[in-house]
Amino acid sequence: MSTDALTFQRVPIPEGFLDRLVARFGDNFAIGDAICMQHGASETHFETVLPDAVVFARATDDVVDCVKLCAEAQVPLVPFGAGTSIEGNTIPVCGGVSLDLTGMDRIIAVHPEDFDCVVQPGIRREELNVHLRDTGLFFPIDPGANATIGGMASTRASGTNAVRYGTMKDAVLGLTVVTPQGEIIRTSRRARKSAAGYDLTRLYVGSEGTLGIITEITLRLHPIPEAISAAVCGFETLAGAVDTVVQSIQSGVPLARVEILDAMQIAAVNKWSKLDLPELPTLFFEFHGSPAYVAEQIAIVEAIAGENGGGDFAWSNQPEERTRLWRARHEAYYATVNLRPGAIGWATDVCVPISRLAECIAQTREDLDGSSIPATILGHVGDGNFHVVFSIDPAAAEEMAEVEAINARLVERALAMDGTCTGEHGIGIGKQHWLEEELGGSVDVMRRIKQALDPQNLLNPGKIFSL
Amino acid sequence: MSTDALTFQRVPIPEGFLDRLVARFGDNFAIGDAICMQHGASETHFETVLPDAVVFARATDDVVDCVKLCAEAQVPLVPFGAGTSIEGNTIPVCGGVSLDLTGMDRIIAVHPEDFDCVVQPGIRREELNVHLRDTGLFFPIDPGANATIGGMASTRASGTNAVRYGTMKDAVLGLTVVTPQGEIIRTSRRARKSAAGYDLTRLYVGSEGTLGIITEITLRLHPIPEAISAAVCGFETLAGAVDTVVQSIQSGVPLARVEILDAMQIAAVNKWSKLDLPELPTLFFEFHGSPAYVAEQIAIVEAIAGENGGGDFAWSNQPEERTRLWRARHEAYYATVNLRPGAIGWATDVCVPISRLAECIAQTREDLDGSSIPATILGHVGDGNFHVVFSIDPAAAEEMAEVEAINARLVERALAMDGTCTGEHGIGIGKQHWLEEELGGSVDVMRRIKQALDPQNLLNPGKIFSL
Numbered sequence: 013m014s015t016d017a018l019t020f021q022r023v024p025i026p027e028g029f030l031d032r033l034v035a036r037f038g039d040n041f042a043i044g045d046a047i048c049m050q051h052g053a054s055e056t057h058f059e060t061v062l063p064d065a066v067v068f069a070r071a072t073d074d075v076v077d078c079v080k081l082c083a084e085a086q087v088p089l090v091p092f093g094a095g096t097s098i099e100g101n102t103i104p105v106c107g108g109v110s111l112d113l114t115g116m117d118r119i120i121a122v123h124p125e126d127f128d129c130v131v132q133p134g135i136r137r138e139e140l141n142v143h144l145r146d147t148g149l150f151f152p153i154d155p156g157a158n159a160t161i162g163g164m165a166s167t168r169a170s171g172t173n174a175v176r177y178g179t180m181k182d183a184v185l186g187l188t189v190v191t192p193q194g195e196i197i198r199t200s201r202r203a204r205k206s207a208a209g210y211d212l213t214r215l216y217v218g219s220e221g222t223l224g225i226i227t228e229i230t231l232r233l234h235p236i237p238e239a240i241s242a243a244v245c246g247f248e249t250l251a252g253a254v255d256t257v258v259q260s261i262q263s264g265v266p267l268a269r270v271e272i273l274d275a276m277q278i279a280a281v282n283k284w285s286k287l288d289l290p291e292l293p294t295l296f297f298e299f300h301g302s303p304a305y306v307a308e309q310i311a312i313v314e315a316i317a318g319e320n321g322g323g324d325f326a327w328s329n330q331p332e333e334r335t336r337l338w339r340a341r342h343e344a345y346y347a348t349v350n351l352r353p354g355a356i357g358w359a360t361d362v363c364v365p366i367s368r369l370a371e372c373i374a375q376t377r378e379d380l381d382g383s384s385i386p387a388t389i390l391g392h393v394g395d396g397n398f399h400v401v402f403s404i405d406p407a408a409a410e411e412m413a414e415v416e417a418i419n420a421r422l423v424e425r426a427l428a429m430d431g432t433c434t435g436e437h438g439i440g441i442g443k444q445h446w447l448e449e450e451l452g453g454s455v456d457v458m459r460r461i462k463q464a465l466d467p468q469n470l471l472n473p474g475k476i477f478s479l
Numbered sequence: 480m481s482t483d484a485l486t487f488q489r490v491p492i493p494e495g496f497l498d499r500l501v502a503r504f505g506d507n508f509a510i511g512d513a514i515c516m517q518h519g520a521s522e523t524h525f526e527t528v529l530p531d532a533v534v535f536a537r538a539t540d541d542v543v544d545c546v547k548l549c550a551e552a553q554v555p556l557v558p559f560g561a562g563t564s565i566e567g568n569t570i571p572v573c574g575g576v577s578l579d580l581t582g583m584d585r586i587i588a589v590h591p592e593d594f595d596c597v598v599q600p601g602i603r604r605e606e607l608n609v610h611l612r613d614t615g616l617f618f619p620i621d622p623g624a625n626a627t628i629g630g631m632a633s634t635r636a637s638g639t640n641a642v643r644y645g646t647m648k649d650a651v652l653g654l655t656v657v658t659p660q661g662e663i664i665r666t667s668r669r670a671r672k673s674a675a676g677y678d679l680t681r682l683y684v685g686s687e688g689t690l691g692i693i694t695e696i697t698l699r700l701h702p703i704p705e706a707i708s709a710a711v712c713g714f715e716t717l718a719g720a721v722d723t724v725v726q727s728i729q730s731g732v733p734l735a736r737v738e739i740l741d742a743m744q745i746a747a748v749n750k751w752s753k754l755d756l757p758e759l760p761t762l763f764f765e766f767h768g769s770p771a772y773v774a775e776q777i778a779i780v781e782a783i784a785g786e787n788g789g790g791d792f793a794w795s796n797q798p799e800e801r802t803r804l805w806r807a808r809h810e811a812y813y814a815t816v817n818l819r820p821g822a823i824g825w826a827t828d829v830c831v832p833i834s835r836l837a838e839c840i841a842q843t844r845e846d847l848d849g850s851s852i853p854a855t856i857l858g859h860v861g862d863g864n865f866h867v868v869f870s871i872d873p874a875a876a877e878e879m880a881e882v883e884a885i886n887a888r889l890v891e892r893a894l895a896m897d898g899t900c901t902g903e904h905g906i907g908i909g910k911q912h913w914l915e916e917e918l919g920g921s922v923d924v925m926r927r928i929k930q931a932l933d934p935q936n937l938l939n940p941g942k943i944f945s946l
Contacts, residue, residue, distance in 0.1 A: 125725055125834035126863075148729065168674045179672050181681065182649065197920040203830035204862045205646050206899035207635045207685055209906055209914050209943050210925045214648065214681030218674055235731045258592055262615065264702045264769065266733075302731065305772050363670040367592035395671045396593075432673035439676055447676050453664040457932065458677045464931030465924065476676050 018441055020105040020474045025064050029085045033065055033109070036077055040068040040115075051092050051102075051110035055157075057358045057404065057412065058100035058441065063090065063110035070115045072188065072196060072227040078111055079225065080194040083470055090472045091221040093160030094136060097167055098359050099440025101220050105474040111225065113162055119143055120228065127233045128185055128202065133162020133226050140231075149233040152177035155436065156342045162226050167438040168218030172341070175261075175394025176268045176300070177234060179436070181217050188228035189216055192466040202230055215461075220438055221472040223465050237268075237300035241310060242328040242337055246292035248321035250274065250377070253293050254370040256313070256320045257393040263316070265309045269298035270394045271341055274377060277348065277388035284347030285340035290323070295393065296341055297325075298334075344390050348401040351386040355403040358412075360419050360442075362426035363397040363435030372429055373398060376422055383418060385411055397435035439476045447477060485908055487572040487941045492531050496552045500532055500576070503544055507535040507582075518559050518569075518577035522624075524825045524871065524879065525567035525908065530557065530577035537582045539655065539663060539694040545578055546692065547661040550937055557939045558688040560627030561603060564634055565826050566907025568687050572941040578692065580629055586610055587695065594700045595652055595669065600629020600693050607698075616700040619644035622903065623809045629693050634905040635685030639808070642728075642861025643735045643767070644701060646903070648684050655695035656683055659933040669697055682928075687905055688939040690932050704735075704767035708777060709795040709804055713759035715788035717741065717844070720760050721837040723780070723787045724860040730783070732776045736765035737861045738808055741844060744815065744855035751814030752807035757790070762860070763808055764792075765801075811857050815868040818853040822870040825879075827886050827909075829893035830864040830902025839896055840865060843889055850885060852878055864902035906943045914944060 034041050042048070043065050052062040064087075069075050082089040088108030095102060104110050117134035124147045131140060138158045140151050155164060155171035163169070165187070170179035177183070186200035189212075199212040216224055247253040250272075257270050273281065275291045282289055297313065299306045314325055328334045340347075349357035364372045373389055380387045380400070391398025400422060404411045423433045423446045433439075433446035448455050455477055462469075462479065469479055501508050509515070510532050519529040531554075536542050549556040555575030562569060571577050584601035591614045598607060605625045607618050622631060622638035630636075632654070637646035644650070653667035656679075666679040683691055714720040717739075724737050740748065742758045749756055764780065766773045781792055795801045807814075816824035831839045840856055847854045847867065858865025867889060871878045890900045890913045900906075900913035915922050922944050929936075929946065936946055 123832065123834060124729075126832040127728065128832075168678070170672060170674075174672060178649075181678060182645075191920075191924065195920050195923075197924060198918065199921055201894070201899045201917060202832050202897040203864075203893075203899040203902060204833065205637060205641065205830055205864060205902055207637075207901045207903050207905045208899050208910070208917055209685070209922065210690075210928060211635070211648060211681045211685050212921055212924060214678045215928075218676070218678050223677075235729055237731060261594065262591075262702055264704060301772075302775060304775055305768075308769060308771055363672055365590065365593040365595075365669050366671065367590060397670075397672065426670075427668070430669040432668045432670040432675050434674045435670065435672055436674045438674045443675070450668060450675055451665065453658075453662050454666055454679055455676065456662075457658065457664060457679060460931040461677060461682075461928055464927045 018444060022107040023086070023088050025087060026085045029087060030065055032081055033067060036081065037067050037074070040070065042066045050095065051112065052104060054100045054103055055096050056098055057356060058103055061103050061105050063104040064107050066110045066112055068112045068115050072190065075111065075190045075225050075227050076194045076196060078109065079190050079192065082109055083192065083194065083468060086468055088473050089470055091162070091166070091225050093134060093163035094158065096157035096159045097163060097440065098437040099442035101167060101438050101440035101475060103441065105441060114160065116227065122147055124149060126202065128230055129233060130228060130230045131161055133229060134160050136160050137164065144233065148236055150236050151183070151231055152234055153180055153183050156345070161229050161231065165217050165226055165229055166219065166221050168436070170436045172269045172271055172392060174392060175270055176266055181214055183232050184213055184217050184229060185232050186213055186230040187216050187226050189224035189226055191224050192468065192470050218438065220440065220475050222462060222475055223471065239303040239306040240298065240300055240334065241306050242298045242334045243325040244289060244294060244296055244337065245317055245325050246290045246294045246323045250293040250373055251370040252321035253295050254393055256295065256317045256322060258366055259316045260313045261394065263312050265312050267297065267394055268300040269296065271296040272391050272393045272398065273344065274389040277344055277390045280347040280351055280388055281340050281344055284350060285343055287340055296337065344388070345401055348386065348388045349403050351403045352405065356406045358402040358404050358415050359399060360422060361397060361399045361435050361437050362422060362431055362433060363395060364426050364429045364431030366396040368429040368431065369393065369396045372425055375425055376400065379418055379421055383414060385414060395435065396431070441475060444477055485911060489574040490553070490555050492554060493552045496554060497532055499548055500534060503548065504534050504541070507537065509533045517562065518579065519571060521567050521570055522563050523565055524823060525570055528570050528572050530571040531574050533577045533579055535579045535582050539657065542578065542657045542692050542694050543661050543663060545576065546657050546659065549576055550659065550661060550935060553935055553937070555940050556937055558629070558633070558692050560601060560630035561625065563624035563626045564630060564907065565904040566901070566909035568634060568905050568907035568942060570908065572908060581627065583694065589614055591616060593669065595697055596700060597695060597697050598628055600696060601627050603627050604631065611700065615703055617703050618650070618698055619701055620647055620650050623812070628696050628698065632684050632693055632696055633686065633688050635903070637903045639736045639738055639859060641859060642737055643733055648681055650699050651680055651684050651696055652699050653680055653697040654683050654693050656691035656693055658691050659935065659937050685905070687907065687942050689929060689942055690938065706770040706773045707765065707767055707801065708773050709765045709801045710792040711756060711761060711763055711804065712784055712792050713757045713761045713790045717760040717840055718837040719788035720762050721860060723762065723784045723789060725833055726783045727780045728861065730779050732779050734764065734861055735767040736763065738763040739858050739860045739865065740811065741856040744811055744857045747814040747818055747855055748807050748811055751817060752810055754807055763804065811855070812868055815853065815855045816870050818870045819872065823873045825869040825871050825882050826866055827889065828864060828866045828902050828904050829889060829898055829900060830862060831893050831896045831898030833863040835896040835898065836860065836863045839892060842892055843867065846885055846888055850881060852881060862902065863898070908942065911944055
């Protein structure tokens, strides 16, 4: 079943509603084509659906009033950040208001002694880290895109550092949320842990804006490591690369980052980012710690790699080299998309138990090799999570159908290995069918929660599951 | 407001209900006094409330049938494990059936390559670790008591290792749950992370059996460290001890355990566990890693401790010595209770931002010193979480009232510091009033979730909040 099978109905906008928004929000209200287009589009292949209006929030009270006006008029409301999500998560499929939170981008407080900070949802992760630099702390979660923290919380984002530092479920200590009824709640105090009642923090993290609008986020921070070392290593086989990671973790090495790029991804990256890596299944590593400890980690991992068909490690110990290397990793998506002129990107992700990762990637590569559409594999080996990116011709309908079929086989393969249909992109509109297949009766529990908290189905309707 | 202000009504048992239980469960059904007493009592000071019957589950189907029989008859059902919880979490305050899950104690699977295992809820953490030893992996969460994994999940337990390895919210990868309607759901696949829909795993973890009965748990495991080193260090001041921990974490030292015991707790431990530690505010440390890395961590922490009024480190590098040290830490509760013959224990915990911990402990110690009731402080410094244990005379009603007043001041103090009323014990019946004060409107969201998932209020009614 493809996403095309999902049908959504635009909710009619009651007379006078837009006037009430203008009266309340003035210059922070927009209905212009360009702005609506920007808020109705997605980073990937999904069709644009325009919102009826865009409201720019500057403060929590703006969010409260917007929610209340929408609730009164029964108009859908979709929170919007950087717009970098992958599964159509912010497309206003039922119309209504797109609530842009990028203006709420303040850092409210940094508490270095407590290893936390409090931010508004619109701040982006790179800007946050620039601000934090002088404190000796950093915010580790890195999904590639320079996403907003609110968006990252909403999709339970993770990325290259998750093997060491966890995902947004681990990074978020607490939230301020505006409920669908327009109440402001705080899901936890600033203590590092709590056993006080249901874990609402984790319920809102990953709920894709369907249960409430996040207006403040308390984030866990980590000390900037004294030494950071990065390396690249090509492997004879994909299995050898994956085994290297498993054995390294078993040996107690706290890999800070460990990314796999298949041979075609390396070819794309070489071309796009002007590198000259051997076109082999390749691991990108990063090690964090004291200089002595980093050296020790490296010695262990080099030995393990050698036993698994790994070549020499190419080191990047200077910040500039390291930045160049990781920029190449982060541009991998664009490197693939641009394998063909005029192509657009189509990205998917799954996550399987690590013991099945090599097999899952190999079978997927074989499937991709049977297609004429260029596609690359890259992933977060330590988590068992990987991505496939396709470079498709937007004018060729048959390519879209072919990619959908390949994606369906990929997800079925991951589910058969007791994996998940999405490790870090979320469900959005792209993975709803598989959510049911993956979690069965749990989806009914989710529906009951949605109906209990948002009985009007006002917030980001049509996402995650149908009601 | 004390817990006495909570009143509960026993739910009448319909005619024939117990006969139906007998017919279904035979020998696994009990109404004997001793068994009912065991299932109606608590580890601490709460009054015993007897269940009408106890059912011993041996398999998930038993849980399903018991839930369905209870639902049909509208009889409350309370899951029960080791009975080691602290806030009256398993007392059947409305009567009904206590569902004993200790017979479901199998390890269903261990996946060393994936660093996880699947267990039934009745297995206890120490038995699990004995079983795991040969795999080179271990399950780190250690709340002190040899609790069941199901109980630990239900209260979101943590303990001495949480500073390094997290709490049960981090340890649980997925759950099988029997819903109040008797459906079996699985909250996630076995992938290490997922962005697929609402995080039901984390919703059930810490829900104290009020939303469903956990029948299987997938746990994250960690490699047994190559080297483990433990040490004890006394400090001139409590603040010096806390600062040592904060500065060590800032220096990137991944403390595996760091416990604080105040001078009176040390006195009690010396007496109970036959140690001869100086009666000072004291830190118990544990370091994990390679031998070289452990040595490096120790050098850093010793230097920081020296600058903060710490004395010499007393080392326990042999497993037997280490076990003796940590046994003493784990017996700290009993050491305090037994400061007076015939006394019973009364335990509470709060958690505050680490920057406020020294101040919170100092003010609490001052408050305790104004009372005639012996009481000690011990806690998980790296988390900002600490316990107060009182040794009270069960025959002296005024002692109970005095402890309740001290506890109320403690919780208010923690809340005023943006802390939580419970870091790891849960709400149970002991902390309900403060949950409202701590989280305000969030508690209404919790109520809505409870009503949506358990509209009959069948599972562990009366816990966490009133409906």
